[in-house]
Amino acid sequence: MSEPKKLYVKTYGCQMNVYDSERMVEALGSKGYVQTDTPDDADMILLNTCHIREKAAEKVYSELGRFRPLRDANPDLKIGVAGCVAQAEGEEIIRRQPMVDLVVGPQTYHRLPEMVDTLAEGGRALDTDFPEEDKFAHLPKTRKAPRGPTAFLTVQEGCDKFCAFCVVPYTRGAEVSRPVERLLHEAQDLVERGVREITLLGQNVNAYHGAGPDGTEWGLARLIRRMAEIDGLERIRFTTSHPNDMEDDLIAAHGDCAKLMPYLHLPVQSGSDRILKAMNRKHTAEHYIRLIARIREARPDLLLSGDFIVGFPGETEADFQATLDLVTTVGYGQAYSFKYSARPGTPAAERPGVDQTEADDRLQRLQALLSEQQRAEQDGMVGREVRVLFEKPGRMPGQMVGKSDYLHAVHVDGPETLRGQIAPVRITASASNSLAGMLI
Ligand code: 5AD
Numbered sequence: 001m002s003e004p005k006k007l008y009v010k011t012y013g014c015q016m017n018v019y020d021s022e023r024m025v026e027a028l029g030s031k032g033y034v035q036t037d038t039p040d041d042a043d044m045i046l047l048n049t050c051h052i053r054e055k056a057a058e059k060v061y062s063e064l065g066r067f068r069p070l071r072d073a074n075p076d077l078k079i080g081v082a083g084c085v086a087q088a089e090g091e092e093i094i095r096r097q098p099m100v101d102l103v104v105g106p107q108t109y110h111r112l113p114e115m116v117d118t119l120a121e122g123g124r125a126l127d128t129d130f131p132e133e134d135k136f137a138h139l140p141k142t143r144k145a146p147r148g149p150t151a152f153l154t155v156q157e158g159c160d161k162f163c164a165f166c167v168v169p170y171t172r173g174a175e176v177s178r179p180v181e182r183l184l185h186e187a188q189d190l191v192e193r194g195v196r197e198i199t200l201l202g203q204n205v206n207a208y209h210g211a212g213p214d215g216t217e218w219g220l221a222r223l224i225r226r227m228a229e230i231d232g233l234e235r236i237r238f239t240t241s242h243p244n245d246m247e248d249d250l251i252a253a254h255g256d257c258a259k260l261m262p263y264l265h266l267p268v269q270s271g272s273d274r275i276l277k278a279m280n281r282k283h284t285a286e287h288y289i290r291l292i293a294r295i296r297e298a299r300p301d302l303l304l305s306g307d308f309i310v311g312f313p314g315e316t317e318a319d320f321q322a323t324l325d326l327v328t329t330v331g332y333g334q335a336y337s338f339k340y341s342a343r344p345g346t347p348a349a350e351r352p353g354v355d356q357t358e359a360d361d362r363l364q365r366l367q368a369l370l371s372e373q374q375r376a377e378q379d380g381m382v383g384r385e386v387r388v389l390f391e392k393p394g395r396m397p398g399q400m401v402g403k404s405d406y407l408h409a410v411h412v413d414g415p416e417t418l419r420g421q422i423a424p425v426r427i428t429a430s431a432s433n434s435l436a437g438m439l440i
Pocket residue numbers: 052053165166167267269307308309338339340341342343
């Protein structure tokens with residue numbers, strides 16, 4: 001057998017890209033590539049890119065520039081760009097950066113083995129189609145290699161919502177759900193390889209409507225309930241969701257499906273009805289607040305996470321105040337907030353923007369409030385007993401780190417044999433980004 005070739009993959013952006021990168025490594029495994037964690041001696045470098053916010057493409061070009069010395073030292077080094085920037089920029093990437101040999105969009109990476117053949121023949125390969133076939137069905141069957149205790153599983157891709165600021169419907173395409181049986185098979189396989197917690201992924205995961213084994217369409221709640229029957233799978237999470245797809249059964253599952261964790265990422269983006277309308281979110285602040293109340297009724301200890309955008313075109317100080325009010329009313333244990341950035345090709349990009357100094361100031365004020373809430377939620381864990389799934393050793397000798405049901409990082413003094421185990425822990429202290437505890 002010939003020497004394995006080394007593949008270095010750098011992943012940007014969302015968890016879906018993390019999942020895609022793993023699948024690309026598997027697809028290239030069939031061509032003799034094994035993953036390496038440094039670009040220095042790689043035979044192929046693959047950037048799996050994200051296009052969600054500004055300057056994404058510029059960042060990719062400057063990152064590519066940094067690989068020039070490696071390419072000069074090794075003319076056989078192959079360089080590829082994958083993901084959403086590849087989808088959006090296509091051929092432009094090769095035009096601007098002739099060093100790039102391969103451009104592959106998020107929907108076509110199952111064709112990587114053939115693309116690598118093209119490279120071996122001295123050609124370049126570009127594929128940013130939205131093909132009819134299901135890429136997951138065409139990927140090599142998963143290896144039986146052991147895995148860590150947590151894994152992502154993409155169940156749905158794409159988005160039909162067309163929020164006025166977002167590129168996702170253009171880069172990832174229309175909503176497509178994977179069939180139930182294939183997902184159950186993949187989940188079972190992950191569990192056999194040591195996985196205890198699966199996070200179901202989708203750009204709009206709660207809009208999941210996959211073909212069920214009984215010939216009917218299954219929603220996300222039904223998929224979760226069925227997956228919860230897999231022995232050895234202890235925890236299920238899902239991300240990311242749209243408020244309008246939060247159906248009754250999914251709300252109920254938060255109360256009666258013990259394996260579904262009490263953590264929900266449910267972005268609202270703004271607390272102003274005027275801005276929500278301009279964003280094409282198709283719901284009001286009141287609708288969201290009532291929805292959260294219903295979910296908390298089902299699961300009172302739910303930790304809520306969200307996404308916010310400040311400085312959306314037309315946002316006034318009063319609109320921004322409405323966002324602060326919503327945050328105060330709802331209360332978030334975790335959140336992501338961004339300054340609006342115009343994405344070419346999206347409807348909002350055509351509208352006059354908000355003063356940038358004002359937008360920066362709003363972002364700071366929102367982040368101050370969100371951090372305060374996050375810290376209070378974390379501090380409130382001190383003294384409580386939580387269940388922790390241990391993932392790896394901590395930074396200090398003799399320490400192990402894992403995640404609580406609420407997704408807080410928790411470290412304890414304990415043996416390495418805890419890895420992959422769920423154990424009860426009494427929380428003793430709250431630091432800036434993690435909790436400390438004692439095994440009970
Ligand atoms: N500008 C700023 N933030 C954005 N997001 C999506 N598009 C933009 C944009 N153009 C944020 C949203 C979304 C998260 C993944 O990224 O809050 O929920």
